[in-house]
Structure formats: C-alpha cells, structure tokens
Amino acid sequence: SAPLMIERFRGCLLGLAVGDAVGLPFEGIDGYGIFQSFGRAIDIVRSPPVENLSYSDDTQMMIGVAETLIEFGDADPANLATAFGRNYDPGRGYGGGAKKILQAIKDGKDASSMPDTVFPGGSFGNGAAMRVAPIGICFHRDLDRVAYEAARSAQVTHRHPVGVEGAVVLATAVAMAIQPHVYDRATFYAELYGRVATDEFRERIETASTSGNDISPSSLGHGVEAHTSVVTAVLCYDQFRDSYEQTLASAIRAGGDVDTIAAMACAISGASLGITAIPQHLLDRLENDEQGRDYIDLLAVKLFERFEKT
Ligand code: F2R
Numbered sequence: 001s002a003p004l005m006i007e008r009f010r011g012c013l014l015g016l017a018v019g020d021a022v023g024l025p026f027e028g029i030d031g032y033g034i035f036q037s038f039g040r041a042i043d044i045v046r047s048p049p050v051e052n053l054s055y056s057d058d059t060q061m062m063i064g065v066a067e068t069l070i071e072f073g074d075a076d077p078a079n080l081a082t083a084f085g086r087n088y089d090p091g092r093g094y095g096g097g098a099k100k101i102l103q104a105i106k107d108g109k110d111a112s113s114m115p116d117t118v119f120p121g122g123s124f125g126n127g128a129a130m131r132v133a134p135i136g137i138c139f140h141r142d143l144d145r146v147a148y149e150a151a152r153s154a155q156v157t158h159r160h161p162v163g164v165e166g167a168v169v170l171a172t173a174v175a176m177a178i179q180p181h182v183y184d185r186a187t188f189y190a191e192l193y194g195r196v197a198t199d200e201f202r203e204r205i206e207t208a209s210t211s212g213n214d215i216s217p218s219s220l221g222h223g224v225e226a227h228t229s230v231v232t233a234v235l236c237y238d239q240f241r242d243s244y245e246q247t248l249a250s251a252i253r254a255g256g257d258v259d260t261i262a263a264m265a266c267a268i269s270g271a272s273l274g275i276t277a278i279p280q281h282l283l284d285r286l287e288n289d290e291q292g293r294d295y296i297d298l299l300a301v302k303l304f305e306r307f308e309k310t
C-alpha cells in the first residue's frame with residue numbers, strides 16, 4: 001500500500017541525511033575508483049566501510065531550511081541566512097564560496113551582497129539544490145509555490161541562474177515524488193523542463209526524459225556544479241523508483257560529488273517511498289547527537305504538523 005504522508009515527510013529528510021552520510025567517504029572519487037577500492041556500490045550500501053555515518057554540509061543546511069519553514073512558514077532569505085549562520089560548522093565540508101558567506105553571517109556581518117560577488121555572476125554550485133528538499137514536501141500541492149520558494153531560498157548563497165535552477169528542479173522533483181499521484185516519466189520531466197530556462201538544464205532534462213534507462217546517470221555529469229549533478233540525481237531516483245537502496249547505489253556508482261548526488265537522489269526517493277524504505281541498519285548508524293537522527297526526524301514530524309494538518 002502507498003506510504004502515509006507522515007512516512008514520506010520522514011523518509012525525505014532522513015533519506016537525504018542517510019544518502020549524504022553514506023556517500024560522504026566517496027566524495028571526489030570517480031565511479032570506477034570507488035569500485036576498485038571498495039567494490040560494488042550495492043555492497044557498499046548493504047555494508048558501508050565506515051561504522052558510524054556522519055553527515056556533511058548538505059544535511060546541515062537542509063536542517064536550516066526545515067527549521068526556518070517550521071518557525072516562519074516560508075523560505076524568506078533573511079530568516080534562512082540566520083538559520084544557516086547559527087548552524088554553520090566549517091568542519092562539515094562546505095564549498096569555498098558558501099564558507100565565506102556563512103562565516104560572515106555567523107560573525108554578524110552584513111553578507112547580503114556577498115552572493116553576488118563571491119563568484120562572478122554568483123555561484124552555480126549545487127549547494128542551493130542539496131538543501132532544498134523540505135520546500136518540496138511542504139508546498140507539494142502547489143508546484144508554482146515550490147518553484148517560488150526554492151528560487152528565493154537559493155538567494156542566500158547562490159544567485160547564478162544555474163545555481164537557482166538547481167534548487168527549483170530538485171524541489172519540484174521532490175514535490176512530485178511525495179504526491180500520492182504517480183507522475184509518468186514524460187510528465188515528470190516535462191514539469192521539470194517547464195521550470196528552467198538555461199541550456200545547461202534544458203539539455204540534460206531532455207536527455208534524461210528521452211534516454212531514460214538507456215544511459216548511466218553519470219553521463220549527465222557528477223560535478224559540484226548544479227547543472228552537472230542535479231539532473232544526475234533525479235535520474236538516479238527515476239531509474240529505481242521502487243527502491244531507496246538501489247537509488248543510493250546508483251548515486252555511488254555516479255561517483256564525483258557522491259554525498260550530494262546521493263543526498264538529492266535519496267531525498268526524492270525517501271519522499272516517494274517513505275521512511276520504511278530506508279534500510280534500518282543505515283538509520284541505526286546515522287549520527288545521533290544534538291542535531292542527528294532523532295532531531296531530523298522531529299523536524300520532519302513538525303513540518304508535517306505545520307504544513308499537512310492545516
Ligand atoms: N565542498 C565540498 N567538498 C569538498 C571537500 C571539503 C573538504 N573536505 C573540507 O572539509 O573543506 N562539498 C560541499 O560543497 C558542494 C556544495 O557547494 P556549494 O554550497 O554550492 O558551494 P560554492 O562554493 O558556492 O560552489 C561550489 C564550487 O563550485 C564552483 N563554482 C560555483 N560557482 C562558480 C562560478 N560562478 N564560477 C566558477 N566556479 C564556480 C567553485 O569551485 C565552488 O567552490 C557539495 O558537494 C557539498 O557536499
């Protein structure tokens with residue numbers, strides 16, 4: 001039977017954290033290198049080479065998005081900036097531009113213009129996409145609202161159109177996946193295509209839509225840039241819609257920015273399949289300190305109560 005909506009909220013947030021944490025040890029290694037050193041991706045998922053699964057910046061920033069939605073009901077950039085600065089721990093492995101902006105916020109400086117200058121034209125990294133999933137689950141009944149809130153959530157750190165579109169695409173994919181209505185492949189990608197204007201995204205969404213199972217997700221890229229990782233992650237989900245475990249393995253096979261591709265793919269998969277689809281042994285190994293597993297689960301329940309029960 002279809003998962004309950006509360007299971008889907010929990011599956012999305014914890015799915016993202018588990019994907020991030022399982023993928024983190026492989027960040028920066030290509031798929032073949034991972035296979036040579038650690039074996040098959042599916043065996044890595046079934047028995048990760050590290051005992052304790054620690055998450056990275058992807059999950060830490062997702063927590064800030066979730067906290068902001070719970071407290072304020074929307075993705076107002078000023079409120080998000082406060083949450084990101086409050087939670088910022090440089091030891092979690094942030095991108096170079098993000099680090100500068102978040103450190104300035106944490107130090108109480110006015111960082112509002114930094115996203116325009118940290119890279120020429122703004123950042124097109126995947127940092128706005130990797131954290132955006134809570135927006136997709138909260139506003140899933142209104143895809144225009146999802147796109148609007150995702151775009152403004154990106155403004156805190158990512159102002160390049162490609163960086164912004166990464167957040168819009170990922171949030172829209174999550175929003176479609178969490179709905180009881182099942183989107184067929186053509187409709188799913190048509191919806192994503194309609195939300196973007198850059199060639200970087202349009203070409204990759206078109207390829208994913210037409211090539212489907214005939215290509216490996218990594219052929220769309222596996223980099224730290226939004227356009228070389230977001231559609232890759234969407235395809236990792238789409239090729240294995242019925243299995244969280246296989247989606248995670250696919251993200252590991254993609255190589256490169258593995259923690260982030262896995263976080264994004266597994267957020268979509270968890271939203272679709274619910275928390276019971278996440279292997280229990282992975283949840284058990286996920287860090288559970290102050291802002292760990294139980295806290296993330298609590299955020300999912302609070303989001304459900306605020307956005308689903310009204
Ligand atoms: N940063 C990492 N991993 C590196 C290893 C970290 C190390 N272990 C440590 O402890 O420090 N992972 C995380 O970063 C990615 C998300 O990055 P985000 O938030 O988008 O950051 P940023 O700096 O804005 O963009 C990332 C890089 O993309 C390139 N770039 C972006 N815009 C550019 C532009 N307009 N022109 C040229 N280059 C641009 C830069 O190289 C940025 O540094 C995730 O993988 C997350 O896990």
Ligand code: MG
Pocket residue numbers: 056057058092093259260
């Ligand atoms: Mg990371």
Ligand code: MG
Pocket residue numbers: 027257258259260261
């Ligand atoms: Mg990463």
